[in-house]
Amino acid sequence: MQTVLNSLNQGLHAAFATDERVILLGEDVLDPYGGAFKVTSGLSSAYPGRVFTTPISEAGIVGAAAGMAMRGLRPVVEIMFGDFITLAADALVNHAAKFRWMYNDQVRVPLVLRTPMGGRRGYGPTHSQTLEKMFLGVPGLNVIAPTTLGNPGDLLRQTILQAEDPTLFIENKLQYLLPLQDSALLAEFECREIQQGPDAPAYTLTVRGAPPPVLTIAAYGYMAELARQALLELAYEHEVFAELVVLTRLTPFGLDPVFASARRTGALMTVEEGTLSLGWGAEVLAQTAEALGNHLLRARRLAALDTPVPASGPLENQVLPGVNEIMTTALELIKTHV
Amino acid sequence: MNLELYRSLFRIRRFEETVLENFPKGVFFGTTHTYLGQEANAVGVIGQAADEDIVFSNHRCHGHFLAYGGSPAALFAELMGKSSGVCGGRGGSQHLQWRNFYSNGVQGGIVPVATGMALAEKQKKSGVVTTVFLGDGTLGEGAIYEALNMAALWQLPILYVLENNGIAQTTPAELAVAGSMAARFTAFGIPTLEIDTSDVLEIRSAAGSLLAEVRSQTAPRALIIHTARFGPHSKGDDTRDPEVVARLRRDRDPVQIQAARLTLQEKSLIEAQVNAEIREAFEQALSAPYPEFEPGAASTGELTLRYANRPQLS
Numbered sequence: 001m002q003t004v005l006n007s008l009n010q011g012l013h014a015a016f017a018t019d020e021r022v023i024l025l026g027e028d029v030l031d032p033y034g035g036a037f038k039v040t041s042g043l044s045s046a047y048p049g050r051v052f053t054t055p056i057s058e059a060g061i062v063g064a065a066a067g068m069a070m071r072g073l074r075p076v077v078e079i080m081f082g083d084f085i086t087l088a089a090d091a092l093v094n095h096a097a098k099f100r101w102m103y104n105d106q107v108r109v110p111l112v113l114r115t116p117m118g119g120r121r122g123y124g125p126t127h128s129q130t131l132e133k134m135f136l137g138v139p140g141l142n143v144i145a146p147t148t149l150g151n152p153g154d155l156l157r158q159t160i161l162q163a164e165d166p167t168l169f170i171e172n173k174l175q176y177l178l179p180l181q182d183s184a185l186l187a188e189f190e191c192r193e194i195q196q197g198p199d200a201p202a203y204t205l206t207v208r209g210a211p212p213p214v215l216t217i218a219a220y221g222y223m224a225e226l227a228r229q230a231l232l233e234l235a236y237e238h239e240v241f242a243e244l245v246v247l248t249r250l251t252p253f254g255l256d257p258v259f260a261s262a263r264r265t266g267a268l269m270t271v272e273e274g275t276l277s278l279g280w281g282a283e284v285l286a287q288t289a290e291a292l293g294n295h296l297l298r299a300r301r302l303a304a305l306d307t308p309v310p311a312s313g314p315l316e317n318q319v320l321p322g323v324n325e326i327m328t329t330a331l332e333l334i335k336t337h338v
Numbered sequence: 339m340n341l342e343l344y345r346s347l348f349r350i351r352r353f354e355e356t357v358l359e360n361f362p363k364g365v366f367f368g369t370t371h372t373y374l375g376q377e378a379n380a381v382g383v384i385g386q387a388a389d390e391d392i393v394f395s396n397h398r399c400h401g402h403f404l405a406y407g408g409s410p411a412a413l414f415a416e417l418m419g420k421s422s423g424v425c426g427g428r429g430g431s432q433h434l435q436w437r438n439f440y441s442n443g444v445q446g447g448i449v450p451v452a453t454g455m456a457l458a459e460k461q462k463k464s465g466v467v468t469t470v471f472l473g474d475g476t477l478g479e480g481a482i483y484e485a486l487n488m489a490a491l492w493q494l495p496i497l498y499v500l501e502n503n504g505i506a507q508t509t510p511a512e513l514a515v516a517g518s519m520a521a522r523f524t525a526f527g528i529p530t531l532e533i534d535t536s537d538v539l540e541i542r543s544a545a546g547s548l549l550a551e552v553r554s555q556t557a558p559r560a561l562i563i564h565t566a567r568f569g570p571h572s573k574g575d576d577t578r579d580p581e582v583v584a585r586l587r588r589d590r591d592p593v594q595i596q597a598a599r600l601t602l603q604e605k606s607l608i609e610a611q612v613n614a615e616i617r618e619a620f621e622q623a624l625s626a627p628y629p630e631f632e633p634g635a636a637s638t639g640e641l642t643l644r645y646a647n648r649p650q651l652s
Contacts, residue, residue: 023461050461055491060450060484067454070440071392073461075454090481094444095451103435104426 004152005176008039008114011153012076015160016047019074022160025052025061026078036080037116037176062088062113066096066166069111076160082117082170083129096166097140111166112159118172118222118273119320124311130274130304132170136251136283142167143250145221148181149191149203155248162199170250172222172273188232194257200249202257206242207235213243215298215334216261218284219271220247223321227271230326238327240334255284259291267298269333271326276303297338302329340599343381343538345608347593350377350401352616353410354569357400357417361573365624366417370431373401375536375568378592379501380405382541383469383561386549390438392459392468394452397432399441402471406439410616414623421629422622428629438466446479448472449498453485456496460556467552468496475506477515477522489558490526497545497552498523498560503567508577523560534564536592566590 015022024043026035030053034041044051054061058079065075079085085092092113099109119128132143142165146152152171159167179185189205196202205228206213219227224246234240243261247254262268268288270281281301289296305319321329354372361370373380380401384393395402403413408424416423417431424434432443442448452470459466476482477500489496502519504511523530529551533544541563548559566586570576576583597605 052492055484055487057484057488059447059481060453060488063447063450063481063485064454064457064488067451067456068458068461069454070451071455071458071462073458090444090447091450095442095447098433098442099435099440102425102429102433103440104428106425106435 002180004148004178007151007153007180008156009041011156012043015157019161021074023050023073024076025054025065027054027056027080029053029078035078040078058084058087059091062091063095065111066091066109069109070099070107074110074160077113079115081127082115082131083126085115085131093138097138101140108164109166110163112169114169114171116171116173118174119309119316120174122311122313125308128309133274133279135168136280140165144200144248145170145250147224147246147248148178149246150201175222178225196247196249196254196257203246205244207231210235210241213241213265215242215267215330216245216265217242217269217271218245218258220250223271223273226323227326230323233327234330255287258288262288263292263295267333268296269300269330271302273304273320275306276301277306279303298333298336300329300333341604344596344600346381346405347377347596348609348612350404351593352612353404354400356616356620367419368430369572371398371572372569373398375566376501377401378536378538378541379563379565382538383499383545385542386546387469390466392438392455392466394448394470395441396448396471397443399434403434403439408436411619411622414620415626418623420623420626422626426629445476446481449482450485453489453494453496456494460495467549469499471499471501474502474511474515486526490528493557495552495556496558497548500562502562502564505567507571519562528558528560530560532562536590537595538592
């Protein structure tokens with residue numbers, strides 16, 4: 001069984017094999033440990049001299065990677081927990097994301113920052129967050145999140161080898177051990193791949209043989225995996241048929257697949273693991289409302305509660321949205337009178 | 339050599355004076371941080387860098403850019419937000435990029451970026467050395483210590499030049515910098531040379547030997563130059579006693595120090611040439627067109643700039 005973790009690891013190895021300008025910096029990334037989540041396993045043995053284990057210096061290594069990228073290398077930075085990305089915020093916002101534009105397109109900054117977000121492992125308030133929303137409105141910074149519907153390793157390899165701008169590659173701790181979806185695993189669904197942009201696919205999923213969907217659910221990353229389960233339960237237990245749109249490129253926003261689906265269903269629900277206020281879903285709903293006008297009849301965001309993520313399992317489950325919340329919210333939404 | 343050093347010093351002096359003289363006329367956007375009084379640091383250090391070497395500067399970057407060989411007309415134009423500016427008017431005074439010269443306006447974060455450049459050049463085995471300029475105020479930013487640590491751990495070919503002008507905007511160093519400046523570098527095992535001078539020849543000699551060590555040993559070095567800022571931090575925000583500034587101008591003027599090595603005739607000729615050069619550069623920038631935005635087709639929300647008669651910068 002191919003997991004997201006194997007796939008990402010293979011993607012890194014493939015990028016290193018293809019282009020010797022690819023360099024990796026991160027904390028505790030050397031073998032035999034191979035990174036806190038093992039994504040870099042084997043890399044330092046196969047490519048000594050190109051994998052740098054660093055001090056605990058997120059600001060320093062992201063800044064350094066921006067400098068390396070401007071000087072013609074293709075650095076990959078691993079930030080051990082997504083929560084620590086705030087330490088590198090200045091390096092990302094005021095340096096990496098600015099250089100190309102403020103230097104009048106005279107330089108390129110092909111830097112990839114990989115980091116795992118997400119909770120549900122009891123790590124508590126500072127090791128469980130989903131913080132990418134803080135970086136979705138930064139011009140010059142791309143944000144990508146892989147899905148098991150595609151090939152995360154290929155997406156990573158392609159991003160490392162081809163990106164011209166700094167890119168946050170948002171992984172998820174629980175997604176690491178999930179299997180990639182193949183046709184057997186996806187037998188219950190109709191899955192369509194659409195190009196969201198030149199570099200990142202989006203996917204639409206409906207339950208195979210179901211009537212036309214009455215609701216669009218937009219999601220990415222691990223929440224898209226939960227939304228897929230909810231899609232089946234909504235269909236089989238409640239005879240409510242939804243279409244799931246899974247995006248891999250979060251910014252620059254390319255929401256045509258969401259608009260197209262919501263135009264058919266008239267109802268849009270966004271699902272994310274980050275906190276609700278000023279989140280990804282808020283922007284997706286706003287853009288869809290502007291694009292569709294009164295074709296969008298119903299809209300709803302589902303997200304984490306606006307609190308820190310608790311360590312205690314039962315509390316954490318209440319704070320982070322799960323399959324049940326997706327179903328409940330979806331049912332409420334389609335019952336709303338318009 | 340003495341003549342060319344004087345020309346470089348005087349060019350920066352006249353550029354910065356022209357900026358301050360003309361700011362009230364509204365020809366420039368934003369603000370400026372002039373290099374008056376510190377000219378010898380840029381001329382002395384950058385004059386010792388090799389052609390392909392990297393120079394990374396900060397908010398007070400005009401002197402560094404001109405000493406690097408940047409065009410005064412392109413720099414004036416950048417301050418005026420013109421399409422012929424160093425960065426087409428996108429960056430303004432603090433954000434310059436030309437050949438292997440870079441600057442950014444956010445302190446602290448610059449130092450890791452420059453350190454990463456040194457790592458890249460070491461990785462590429464290019465032999466290129468990076469020089470990064472920081473000030474006493476930047477010593478308050480934690481990111482620089484992360485960078486110094488990495489530079490020493492990985493033995494990177496970089497020269498850290500700390501220009502201590504004793505005042506960060508309006509805050510004197512004694513209110514912001516505890517302990518020793520040199521120990522901040524030597525604590526990481528980075529050999530550090532400390533000089534207190536405004537003489538371009540002394541700075542040139544110190545920078546020359548340190549850059550040679552960086553290059554031959556592929557290892558970091560630091561140069562601390564205790565220097566003097568004659569002008570305000572930006573414009574009209576000098577809270578120092580005017581007598582203190584007058585004394586600095588009398589005792590620590592790098593332009594005067596170097597002028598003493600020239601004959602009156604040599605000095606007058608260079609000054610006349612530079613005055614004409616700066617005047618023409620200013621007029622050229624003034625008559626250049628402004629860039630315009632147009633919606634780009636590349637992706638959502640992306641804008642590109644359209645240039646009217648964009649000249650070649652190099």
